[in-house]
Each structure stands twice: as structure tokens, then as C-alpha cells.
Amino acid sequence: MSVVPAGILPGAVADEDDAARGAAELGPRARMWPSLAAVYRAQLSRARVARIPLLFVATFQSVGILVMMRGVVDSGGHDARFVVAGSSVLVVAYVGLNLLAQYFGQLRGSGGLDHYATLPVPPAAVVLGAAGAYASFTVPGTVVTAVFGGVLFGLPLSHLWVLAAVIPLAGAALSGLGAALGLLAPRPELATLLGQLGMSAALLLGVLPADRMPEAVRFTRDLLPSTYGVEAFARTFGPHPDWAFVAGDLAVCAGVGVASLAVATWAYRRAAVR
């Protein structure tokens, strides 16, 4: 093993106090992008070990909802778009919100955050890497659900490419929220509970079209970030989608994503040093 003297590595700093004390050079700081990539890769690899059954459950749940709703909703209609879009985004809510909240809740509860907290890695890299990996886990399930639903309800699949924007942006919003809940919850059980509640809300409020709901429920629906992912995706099943509205909905997802990931990063710092 070779040793590079710490002095020639980037990021070695020393203020005047330290110089006076004869402080040793600090080791390098891990930079944002390489560490984000490393966390992302590590998290993604966990899927192979632990997450595949859960991803299957997430997809199976959404497909089941589609089959169930087929009995009450006519194919090709306005309602069918919401059923298909809602079930697809539900996969993102299940994995991004629910499972990530559980993961961070357990990591915090068991002291696993110490590992990251004693490495010179930017907090945002840990949060974004994990959130990004969980959002990536949802890709196969979301696509399968969308295609299956489109075929089942006779919807056009020509604009399915919009998932390339819906998954990352709804994924950012929901996994950001999941990470924040997991890191803020004082106990792991509470993180699990909040994640489950968030997913249930996305299920109940996302799958049915808004105009069937009472005023108060509709207001709650507007507060849920997954709604905007559902709306954006549902619009693209129409014959002439209004792309400005699609972009508007996705912008809300992006905004919520940035805000919730910022909160999650703050929560990580807070949880790491007690």
C-alpha cells in the first residue's frame, strides 16, 4: 500500500490557530460528486441483496389495484387515466417514501449513521445518493405498471416517454420526503409509521380522479407531492396533452424535491452529531 503525504492532497486546510499549535495536515475531504456516486452505487447494490422482494411487492400492489379498478372504471376514459397514472406513481411512493423512510429510520435508530458521520463526506451526498438509488429502484415497477395499465384500460402508450421525467422528479419529491421523515423521526417505529401513512395517502388520494372527491379531501390531495406526478402523467394519456400543464406539475415535483432533500440534508446533520 502506498501513502501519499497528506500535504499534497487537496482540501488540506489549517487556520492560524492550528498553525500555532503545529496542527497536522488534515486528510482529504471526499468531494460531492464522487461520494454521491459511491453512495448511489452502494445503495443500488443493496437492491440485489435485500430489496428485490420488496420491489416485487410494490409492483404487484399497483398491478392488483389496476385489475381491481378495471371492474369499476370504464376503459379509455378520463377516470382510467388517473387510475393508471396513480398506480404507476404509487410504486414511486411505496419505494421512495415508505422504504426510504424506514431505511433512514433504522439507520438512525441503530447508530448506523455513525459510519457516514465519521467519514469526510458531504451530508448531501449521503442523502442524495440514497434517495437517487431508491428512486432508481422504482423504474422497472413504474414502467411495468404503466404499460400493463395502458393496455388494460386501452390508453395510448405513445407518450410513455414522459416517465423519464416523472420518475426522477416525483422520485426526488417522494424520496426526499421519505429521507426527511426517516431522519427526523425520533424513533425507527415512528419513521416506519410515517412512511406507511405517506404511502397510504398517495394510494388513496392518487388513484381516484380529483373531481370525485369532497372539497376537504381535494385540498389534502393538493398538498401531497405525489399528486403532481400523477397529474402530469395522467395528462399525457389524452389525445392532445397540454404540455405546459405537464411541465407545471413536474416543476412542482422538482420544487418539492429540492426543498425536501434540503430538509433531509439538514436532518442528517442534526441526527449525525448528537
Next chain:
Amino acid sequence: MVCAVRGLTKTYPAVRGRRGVPGAPAVRATDDVRLDVRRGEIFGLLGPNGAGKSTLVRQLTGLMRPDAGSVEILGHDIVRHPERASRILAYLGQESTALDELTVSLAAETTGRLRGLEARRARAERDAVLEELGLTSIAGRALKKLSGGQRRLACFAAALVGERPLLVLDEPTTGMDPVARRAVWAAVDRRRAERGTTVLLVTHNVIEAETVLDRVAVLDQGRVIACDTPTGLKERVADEVRVELVWRETAPLHVPEVAALRERAVEAGRRWTLRLAPEEARAAVATVTGGAAFAALDDFTLATPSLEDVYLALGGAARGLVKA
């Protein structure tokens, strides 16, 4: 001086009792701790569970803010700049949950990358460390599929990737077999000889403490009750010998000498442990190895003091110290 700790104090606040849950009074987890760790030494923190070892280490690694006191590591003020700790030291905590679902290889590589190594360096160091610790054959297996000792060794490997001048190891050899333990201490010794690496070791294993430590601080209820070399500490109780008597069934209390010894013995089932002056010990051994008492005796040992005896003599409550 690698690590200088002065007046370090941390109090966990009192917990108010609720229905069904009794309250707990405020606890001084570390109480005015003063330590000096020198370059290149293996410095131990010894004490039973709950003595405050882990709390102390969490404050040294920047994971916990002390209420009062100072921590200086290689000239850096860790209380003021806790984030610098991660760039000076490598920490092996007791929990492996962050790495559990990764393969041994990826756990080591990712940790190296997050310690600021470039991808190629991280891979090269990963390979070298896994080879050094004999983990190459299980490099592709997930940590949680491994036995406790192997998992611990994999976490130790991750702690070694990306050089740091100070290693803080919290009970690194828990659950390890002798081969793995030897690999750990060989790796530590190599780094010490080649680079002057300093090790701060948390342990409650007295045998390990006696064999590997250069100096040891004995902790009891958050206070450092002694700090010296293991030999130096043992000299403090050199005028005592430990006698252990194991009876076949019950002690022959009808023998007056044995009945007299009982008052000074710590009884654990059939086993009596006595700490006696050398001539008293000689007399006690003569009594039990001859005459009526001998028939009831299963085994006896006579030993010079161990760190455990030191701990007892210093007034610590020895429950929780492990001899293995």
C-alpha cells in the same frame, strides 16, 4: 501528543417517569476525563459495560458534543471543529448497519471513496487490505450473510482503507476467532511500525488489554480511575495473589480454616476467588491441598494479579469485564 483530552464532561439529562416507565436520574457519562495519547502507542480504554467508554469515544470522534472540556487531536480542536475528526481518524464503531447489505469488497471500497480516495486508489487499497486480513475469499459475500466475527473483520477492513494517523476502534475483536484476532493485531502492528499509526482501543476484555495495550486508562462510572501501563497498574496490587478454589460439590465448611476463608472469598457457584497476601495464600493452599478439605477440592489456581484485580482493587465494580 496525538490526542489530549481535558476536563471532558457529558451528562445525560434525567428522564421523567411516565406511566409504566420509571424515570431515570441524570447520568454523568463522562466526568472530568483527562487523557494523553502519545504517537504510535496502542492506548486502551478499559471498563465494564456502561462505564462511559463509548460515550467518551463518541466525543473524541466528533459524534457527540461534550458539555464541557476540550479534545485536541493532532493539534486540532475537535470540540470546536467536530467535522475535522473524520479527516484525522478512522473510526470502527460497534454497529455495522450501514454496511450490512453490501459485499465485503464494496463496503471497503465505498468507505475508501467516502474517505476521499480516488476510484483507482480506493480499489487498490481495498484489494491490499482484504488480502492482508485474509478476506479475499469472501470478498463477494454480503456482510450480513457472514458470521459475527467475519463481519467484524470486514468492518475493520473498511476502517483501514484510506490511511489515517489515528485509529479509534470500539471493541474491534468482538466475536472473532483467534485467527481473525491475530490478523487484526498484525495489521495494527504493521501500520504502527511503518507509519507510526496511533490506536485508541475500547475494550472490556482484560486478557486482550494485557497483551496488546501500551497504556490503559481504567474507566468506572465515567471517571478515569487509573492510567498507566498494564504492568504499572499491576504493580499497584503486586502485594496480592489471586487464589481460585473450585469445590467438587460444596465447600467443606466443617474445616475451620475453610470457614475462615469464606469471609474473604467472592463466591460464584462452586468457585471461590480470594485476593490474599503471598504468605496468606501459601497457608490457604496448604490448608486446602492437605487434610479434610482436599477431598472436597476439584481444582485450584494461584495467579499473580491481572488487570481485573487492579480494577477491583481500584474500587471499580468488576461486573461486565470479560476474560476471554
